[in-house]
Amino acid sequence: MSATWYECKVKFRKTDDSGVQKVVTEAYLIDALSYTEAEKRINEEMAAYISEEFKITNIKVANFSEIHPFENSDRWFKSKISLLAYDEESGKERKTNLYILLQANDVKEAYDNTVKVMDGTMGDYTIPMIMESTIMDVFPYFSGEEGDLEKLEKFNAAKASKPEVVAVGETDFSIEEEEEVLTEIE
Structure with a gap:
């Protein structure tokens, strides 16, 4: 169900x-x-x-189709995914929209997490929208069965994990390596 x-x-x-x-x-x-x-x-x-x-x-x-907690994330984002299908009878492309809720720290990470969730999807899709949700927390259903307990613990552990914060100057890179990484990003 x-x-x-x-x-x-x-x-x-x-x-x-x-x-x-x-x-x-x-x-x-x-x-x-x-x-x-x-x-x-x-x-x-x-x-x-x-x-x-x-x-x-x-x-x-x-109207969420799926909920996906991710470790080291603290905010919930709503992703709109348009599944693309070709209707052979009419010869037109048809879009079906679905919404997923997932955890991330920012919009870019939410996009990356959405792509991870959609990895393995056989059909074509686009991601026309990602926005931060007002949802503060998610409480999944727990029936009391042994398999459900394991799933619930895994879900709660993922959503409760906190993002790692690296203080400025506390990286494993030397100054030259940091400058090289920054120039690659730009």
Whole structure:
């Protein structure tokens, strides 16, 4: 059975970096069988993260075909993929659009990750759009079966990994090698 993803918007009071409390609305993605289950699961998930009162303001079916977490990434991006097919009867090219949600650190990495996901696709496709999503976190469905537990742990490990940050001047390159790499990039 294919997954149905629900986008849930949750409104709550959050303390920002400067210590000021403000009311924010954040979007989360829940894999559920129905709106009712999505509401129940988002309440359970948010209760674990938010100690204060929160309100679910909206639940809607998300139009994602697939969700792909990637290690060392912290933001979610929405990629639009146009599958190209040739209709022999009409003699025209036909496009079918699908949307995937994947993790990356920037748009370029999101493009590269989209190409990785599409690697092995037999048909032609284009990637007409990639944009940063408002989704803060993704909560996949867990049935309790042993195989599902392994998949869930792998999914959560990939989405929870943090990007590696290399401080300026802390590379393994010599100054000459860095200059050579920079000139190749330009």
